[in-house]
Amino acid sequence: MMLGKMRTLLFGSLRRQLIIGVTVFQAVFLSLFIWHLTSRQADMLLDQQVGHAKALAQSVATASAGWVVARDVSGLQEIIQAQERYPELLFAMLLDRRGAVLAHTDAQYRGKFVTDLPTRLELTLFSQSPTLVDVISPVMLAGQHVGWVRIGVGQKGASAQLAKATRDGIFYALAAILVGALLAGLMAIRLTRRLAAIQAVADSVQAGESERRVVLEGTDEAAHLARQFNFMLDTLAQRQGEALIARDALHESEARFQRAMRGANDGLWDWDMRTDQVFYSQRWKAMLGYHEDELDPDLSTWQRLVHPEDGLQTMAMIQDYVAGKRDNFEIEFRMLHKDGHWVHILARGYLERDDAGKPLRLAGTHVDISERKSQEALLLQDREQQTVLREMLEVVVKGGSLEETLEHCLCRLLAVSWLLLKPKGGILLLEGDRQTLRMAASHDLSPEIMSLCARVPLGLCHCGVAAASGEMQFSSCVDDLHAISYPGMTQHGHYNLPLISEGEVLGVMVLYLPQGFERDGMKEQFLLSIADILAGFIRRKQAEAALQRLNEQLEERVQLRTVELLGAKMEAERANQAKSEFLSRMSHELRTPLNAILGFGQLLELEIRDGETADNVQEILHAGRHLLALINEVLDLARIESGRLTLSLESVSLAAVVQECLSLAQPLADARGIRLIRVDCCAGGVCADRTRFKQVLLNLLSNAIKYNREKGTVDIACVVGGDSIQIRVSDTGAGLSLAQQARLFVAFERLDADKGAVEGAGIGLALSKRLVELMGGEIGVESTPGQGSTFWVRLPATEEQAGAAPESHAPEVGTQARADGRKRWDVLCIEDNPANLRLIERILAQRPDIRLLSACAPGLGLELARAHRPALILLDINLPDMDGYDVMKSLRENATTRDIPVVAVSANAMPQDLARGKAAGFTDYLTKPLEVDRLLRLVDDAIRKVMPTVVVGSTGSDFTEGH
Numbered sequence: 001m002m003l004g005k006m007r008t009l010l011f012g013s014l015r016r017q018l019i020i021g022v023t024v025f026q027a028v029f030l031s032l033f034i035w036h037l038t039s040r041q042a043d044m045l046l047d048q049q050v051g052h053a054k055a056l057a058q059s060v061a062t063a064s065a066g067w068v069v070a071r072d073v074s075g076l077q078e079i080i081q082a083q084e085r086y087p088e089l090l091f092a093m094l095l096d097r098r099g100a101v102l103a104h105t106d107a108q109y110r111g112k113f114v115t116d117l118p119t120r121l122e123l124t125l126f127s128q129s130p131t132l133v134d135v136i137s138p139v140m141l142a143g144q145h146v147g148w149v150r151i152g153v154g155q156k157g158a159s160a161q162l163a164k165a166t167r168d169g170i171f172y173a174l175a176a177i178l179v180g181a182l183l184a185g186l187m188a189i190r191l192t193r194r195l196a197a198i199q200a201v202a203d204s205v206q207a208g209e210s211e212r213r214v215v216l217e218g219t220d221e222a223a224h225l226a227r228q229f230n231f232m233l234d235t236l237a238q239r240q241g242e243a244l245i246a247r248d249a250l251h252e253s254e255a256r257f258q259r260a261m262r263g264a265n266d267g268l269w270d271w272d273m274r275t276d277q278v279f280y281s282q283r284w285k286a287m288l289g290y291h292e293d294e295l296d297p298d299l300s301t302w303q304r305l306v307h308p309e310d311g312l313q314t315m316a317m318i319q320d321y322v323a324g325k326r327d328n329f330e331i332e333f334r335m336l337h338k339d340g341h342w343v344h345i346l347a348r349g350y351l352e353r354d355d356a357g358k359p360l361r362l363a364g365t366h367v368d369i370s371e372r373k374s375q376e377a378l379l380l381q382d383r384e385q386q387t388v389l390r391e392m393l394e395v396v397v398k399g400g401s402l403e404e405t406l407e408h409c410l411c412r413l414l415a416v417s418w419l420l421l422k423p424k425g426g427i428l429l430l431e432g433d434r435q436t437l438r439m440a441a442s443h444d445l446s447p448e449i450m451s452l453c454a455r456v457p458l459g460l461c462h463c464g465v466a467a468a469s470g471e472m473q474f475s476s477c478v479d480d481l482h483a484i485s486y487p488g489m490t491q492h493g494h495y496n497l498p499l500i501s502e503g504e505v506l507g508v509m510v511l512y513l514p515q516g517f518e519r520d521g522m523k524e525q526f527l528l529s530i531a532d533i534l535a536g537f538i539r540r541k542q543a544e545a546a547l548q549r550l551n552e553q554l555e556e557r558v559q560l561r562t563v564e565l566l567g568a569k570m571e572a573e574r575a576n577q578a579k580s581e582f583l584s585r586m587s588h589e590l591r592t593p594l595n596a597i598l599g600f601g602q603l604l605e606l607e608i609r610d611g612e613t614a615d616n617v618q619e620i621l622h623a624g625r626h627l628l629a630l631i632n633e634v635l636d637l638a639r640i641e642s643g644r645l646t647l648s649l650e651s652v653s654l655a656a657v658v659q660e661c662l663s664l665a666q667p668l669a670d671a672r673g674i675r676l677i678r679v680d681c682c683a684g685g686v687c688a689d690r691t692r693f694k695q696v697l698l699n700l701l702s703n704a705i706k707y708n709r710e711k712g713t714v715d716i717a718c719v720v721g722g723d724s725i726q727i728r729v730s731d732t733g734a735g736l737s738l739a740q741q742a743r744l745f746v747a748f749e750r751l752d753a754d755k756g757a758v759e760g761a762g763i764g765l766a767l768s769k770r771l772v773e774l775m776g777g778e779i780g781v782e783s784t785p786g787q788g789s790t791f792w793v794r795l796p797a798t799e800e801q802a803g804a805a806p807e808s809h810a811p812e813v814g815t816q817a818r819a820d821g822r823k824r825w826d827v828l829c830i831e832d833n834p835a836n837l838r839l840i841e842r843i844l845a846q847r848p849d850i851r852l853l854s855a856c857a858p859g860l861g862l863e864l865a866r867a868h869r870p871a872l873i874l875l876d877i878n879l880p881d882m883d884g885y886d887v888m889k890s891l892r893e894n895a896t897t898r899d900i901p902v903v904a905v906s907a908n909a910m911p912q913d914l915a916r917g918k919a920a921g922f923t924d925y926l927t928k929p930l931e932v933d934r935l936l937r938l939v940d941d942a943i944r945k946v947m948p949t950v951v952v953g954s955t956g957s958d959f960t961e962g963h
Contacts, residue, residue, distance in 0.1 A: 022184030026177050034169035041165055042130075045158035049088065049133045053153040054123055056086065057137040061149040064094055065139050068102065068147040073110070076103035088154045090132065094139070095148040102147070114150070121145050131155050194222035198229055210237060267366035269349075271299065273359050278302065287345075287368050289338030307334035307342060322351060322359050329364065344373040378522070381418070385526045388412060392530065396537035405537065406441035413530055414443055414511070418523065422492060424512035428456060428463055429538065430505060437467055437508060448486040456484070463508045466496040470505050472524065477515050491515040495524075497531040501539035509534065594627060598929035599839035606846070606932070647689040647774055651798040654682040654718055654725065657694055662716070665701040674708055676701075679717035686725050686795040688775045693795075696768040696779075697727065700791045703764065704731035708788075724777075725797045730790040736783040744781060745769045768793075825943050826870035828853040830861030830887065831905070832879050836928070840874060840905075843932050850939060858882040862890055865897045872942035874926075877906035877917075888920050901942050905930070 060079060067075045076094045080103040083092045093104040099114040118124045118136060127134040132152055139147035197214055204212045213233065214226040267284025271277075276299040285295055288305060295301045306314060310333035321329045329349040334342040349364025392409050399405070406427050414423040424444045428437035437456040445453075459468045461483040466473040473496040475482065478489070493513035499506045509531055597620065604617045662676055669676050686693070704714045712732035719726040736744065745765050772779040772793055783789035827850050831837040837854055844852045853868060855861035858879045865873060873891070877884035884904060891897040901923040906913070909927040917925040924938060 016188075018188035019181060019184045022187075023177060023181040026180040027173070030173035030176055034166065034173055037169060038162060038166050042158075042162050045162060046128065046130075046133070046155070049153050049155060049158060050125060050128065050135070052086075052088075053133045053135040053151050054125075054137070056083065056089075056092075056153070057135045057149045057151040058123065060092065060094070060151070061137045061139045064149065065141040065146060068094060068096065068139050069141055071096075071102065073102055077107075077110075079103065080105055083151075086153075088157060090152040090154045091150075092152070093150050095150065097145060097147055099148070114148075117148065126150070129155075130159065194220075195225075198222070198226055201229070205233060268363075269302075269366060270361060270363040272361055276300075284366050287366060288335055288343060302335075305335045307336070310334050318362070322362070329362070332369065343368055344370040381522070384416060388416060389526075389529055389533070392533050396533060396540075402538070402541045403440055406534065407443070409530075409534060409537075410441050410443050410509075419511065419513075422512040422514050424492075426453065426510050427499075427507060427534070428453070428467075428510070429499075429507035430458075430467060434458070437463060440507070448489075449484070452484045452486065460484070462494050462496040463510050466498045467505050467508045470498050470500060472497050472528070474519060474524075476513070476517050493517045495527060497527055499531050499535040499538060501532075501535040506535055506538045506542070594631075594929040596835040596839055596929075599836075599843065599932065602932040603839075603842045647692060649687055649689055649775060651685045652688045652690045652693055653685050654727070657690065657697060658682045658716060658718070658727070661694060661697045661701055664698060665705060668702065669705050669714065672705060672708070673711045674705055675713045677713055677715045679715055682716075682718035682727070684718075684720065684725055685798045686777075687798045688777070688795055689771075692771045692775065696771055696793060697729075699764045699768050700729040700793070704729050704733070704789075704791070707731065708733045720797065721794075723797055724794050726792050726794045728790055728792045730788060732788045735785040735787050736781065736789055737785050741781055741783060745779070824849050824851045825946065826851050826853055826868050827872045827874065827939060827942070828855065828861065828864055828868065828870040829874040829905075830855045830858060830879065830884075831874070831876045832856050833876070836876070836905075839930070840935075843930075843935055844939065846936065847939065850943070858887045861887065862894075862897075865891060865900065866894060869896060870900060871946050872939060873900055873902045874905050875902050875922075877904055877908055877913075885916075885920050888922065892921060901945070903938055 060083060064076055064079050067079065080092045080094060083089055084105060089105070091105050093109065093114075094102045095114055095117075096102055099117050101109050101112045101114065104110050118126070121138045121140075123135070123137045125133070126136045132154060134150070134152050136148055136150045138145050139149055194216055197216055201212050201214045210233070213230045216223045216226040267287050268279070268281035269284055270279040278297055278299055278301065280295060280297060280301070282292055285292065303311065314331055314333045317326065317331050318329070320326045329347070329351065331347045333345055333347070335345050337343050346367040346369045347364060348367075349362050351359055352361040352363070354360050391412060395405060395408055395412075400408075410425055410427055413419065414425055426442035426445055426449075427440050429440045430436070431438055435458050437458065439450065439453050442450060453463075456464050458464050462473040462475060462481055465481065473481075474494065476493040478485065478491055482494075492515055495509075495511040495513060497509045497511075499509060509527075511527070601617055601621045605614075605621060608614045608617055658678065662678060666676060701714065701716070708714060708731045714732075715728075715730040717728045717730075719728060769779050772795070775795060777793060777795040779791070779793050781789055781791050827844060829837060829840050829852060831840065831854070834856070837856065841852055841854065844850050853864050853870060855864050858881055861873075861875075864870075875884045875887055879887065882890075884906065888902055888904075891900065891902060902921075904917045904922045904925045905928065906917075906925070907928040914925055926935065926938070
């Protein structure tokens with residue numbers, strides 16, 4: 001209190017501060033000045049005394065050198081006593097080299113020793129103080145050291161002079177201080193009078209008069225200070241307004257930050273790395289279950305609560321971040337909650353450094369991510385379980401033996417992470433008696449358990465109860481229901497899951513658990529899915545075993561049935577063979593008489609050109625050819641149904657085939673006054689068998705003409721659509737109803753045509769439909785009763801082949817006779833049927849340069865061939881005693897007849913007959929009934945080979961025509 005009052009009294013005003021300050025400054029300055037002068041004077045006096053002492057010591061050393069050598073003690077004593085006249089002398093002594101006192105101003109010291117002698121032989125200031133100057137000098141004689149002189153001089157006189165000078169300095173200093181204080185007071189009064197005005201304004205501003213300003217005139221410092229003070233007040237007023245605005249903004253920002261932090265539910269922390277003090281926010285503490293005052297604000301709190309497995313790793317990551325090895329601070333770790341469980345924390349922070357780069361503070365947030373970690377753990381668990389389910393499905397689908405597959409699935413299941421703590425288990429299956437469980441698969445079970453659980457009665461122990469009840473059994477320890485045990489068995493829990501399929505218990509899966517395992521619904525659902533998969537697999541394997549047994553039982557029955565079916569198959573093959581033989585015989589038997597009918601008819605046609613007889617011949621030929629067409633259609637249909645008809649698909653020119661068919665149908669159309677109209681050029685080509693395609697098209701044109709009205713029209717058009725071409729044949733006939741259209745393509749179905757005069761067997765359209773389908777196409781009809789019908793054929797389109805031309809069926813045959821005109825060529829005909837033989841004779845009579853040799857028996861024919869070596873041999877196939885193939889073999893084996901061309905002439909027109917004839921080496925194969933023009937062309941070809949001057953056209957071969 002007293003000290004405070006004294007301070008106020010002395011320094012309460014600037015005026016007093018100036019006066020006291022100047023006075024103190026002068027006092028201090030003058031005191032230092034006087035002290036400095038006194039010190040310099042004291043040093044000068046001391047140096048003066050040292051100089052006197054050194055001079056005295058050197059003088060004594062010089063005077064006493066000889067006496068010391070002589071060790072004249074009395075003489076040395078006199079020298080020392082002679083020095084006592086020096087007023088400030090305190091002592092003087094002479095020593096020998098070893099330090100023994102030879103003479104001393106005080107006689108009682110003689111004979112004693114001085115030990116503290118200098119090491120160097122030179123004048124030495126031994127000691128110096130305000131009261132004593134002690135000097136020692138060596139005594140030298142002729143350059144030899146013989147002793148020492150030591151002199152001690154006092155400072156009384158110098159001290160008196162120094163005291164007087166000090167008193168004078170203090171007096172003058174006090175006088176100067178008084179004068180300075182007076183001058184300081186005058187200066188303070190003048191200076192503080194102007195400062196008082198500034199002070200008064202400052203007091204007013206402090207009192208709230210913020211608008212008041214200092215008014216001082218002049219250019220001195222006070223006036224300048226007043227102006228700066230006024231500017232400062234103006235600036236403060238402006239900044240105060242800005243500060244109020246900034247304060248409001250800061251308060252609003254802080255409020256938003258607090259709301260955001262409460263919304264984000266994050267905890268704050270701020271670690272002072274210099275002191276290890278840490279600020280923990282209220283939310284940070286609540287996150288771990290603590291109240292505000294329950295945790296110490298230092299680093300040890302965090303170190304105590306962090307998980308032991310995470311602490312070292314987290315600190316290492318913090319050190320890496322502080323050292324600059326990590327770009328950001330984001331770390332996950334676990335911390336202990338107050339109630340004992342672990343909380344997963346995500347920490348983010350920012351490091352603050354000083355100007356030198358040294359770390360100062362590390363601050364950031366804590367986020368509770370326990371829920372996210374829990375979800376991640378559940379997701380990982382779900383992924384692991386889904387993987388196990390997928391792998392087990394793959395294993396059971398792939399199949400294998402029952403025990404091996406169950407063992408594999410059990411091992412894979414026990415590799416699941418939450419079962420690895422106790423990876424033991426087994427699968428027991430119900431026996432056939434449905435009263436006993438047997439161990440089918442196991443993993444890591446002890447020998448005792450394997451022995452005790454090899455057979456478990458239904459209802460015994462947890463597994464037996466699960467099988468009996470069909471419900472899952474769980475135990476977290478070895479309880480009373482655990483009936484199967486042995487000495488030394490460790491504590492454990494169980495999952496016992498019944499394996500149920502279609503409501504029937506097939507077995508039980510037993511899984512060991514650590515003692516105290518807590519039930520989990522998701523895990524149990526996973527185990528139930530595993531149980532369903534295994535139950536399905538067991539059911540499938542049991543079904544396969546039952547099926548195997550059934551197969552074994554059925555195998556004998558199948559063998560018996562196979563014998564029966566083989567017999568039926570052989571019977572069917574015999575029936576099919578009989579059918580083929582019947583068709584072949586019928587074809588031969590029908591063609592043989594037709595050969596005579598058509599053959600002689602053609603000869604009559606050539607001989608009779610007009611009159612009623614010519615019309616009769618035409619009727620005979622028409623009827624015979626119609627009968628031949630019916631026979632061919634029946635055979636074609638039979639070949640298709642038996643799968644023996646082969647086609648040669650190629651690119652066929654539409655324009656050529658259409659034009660050829662129109663030319664062939666024109667006489668029939670002219671007979672009924674029907675116009676044939678070709679709508680377009682039908683450019684392009686189709687993929688088809690040319691002969692069969694022409695057969696189909698001719699059949700459609702023939703039907704359109706036959707079933708048309710008199711003086712009607714038939715149109716043929718081609719329509720391109722995508723990758724196919726449609727050929728449309730339209731007529732102006734009576735049309736067809738829907739019921740008739742449905743029966744149109746059925747074999748032997750003539751609709752109502754049998755009521756009219758139109759001839760036919762109802763085979764043509766059925767045959768056309770099958771031929772078009774074999775060529776990869778479609779056939780159909782569009783018809784309206786009373787308006788006519790349009791039949792269409794759609795075939796795959798192709799690029800048209802260059803140079804395609806219609807097949808020539810009736811080429812002109814020209815010959816050039818030999819120069820002498822007398823040469824005739826032999827043609828041998830081996831035929832057992834007289835009518836056929838006469839027909840060939842009549843046909844070849846058309847050629848005067850040909851002589852026909854006839855043989856009705858194979859043997860005679862061979863003799864004539866060897867004897868005459870004819871240009872051509874016409875050979876029937878069905879001969880008595882020896883068929884045509886044996887005759888052909890005999891001809892080829894004989895060197896004389898080997899090169900004679902041989903043409904088969906037969907009523908056997910089946911495809912296999914043609915193929916057999918080609919393989920036997922026949923030049924061509926003519927089917928009965930014969931075509932006169934074709935037979936003549938074959939003969940002309942044979943003559944041309946022997947006589948090159950004969951020019952003939954190309955021939956058609958039954959090997960390619962198929963008839």
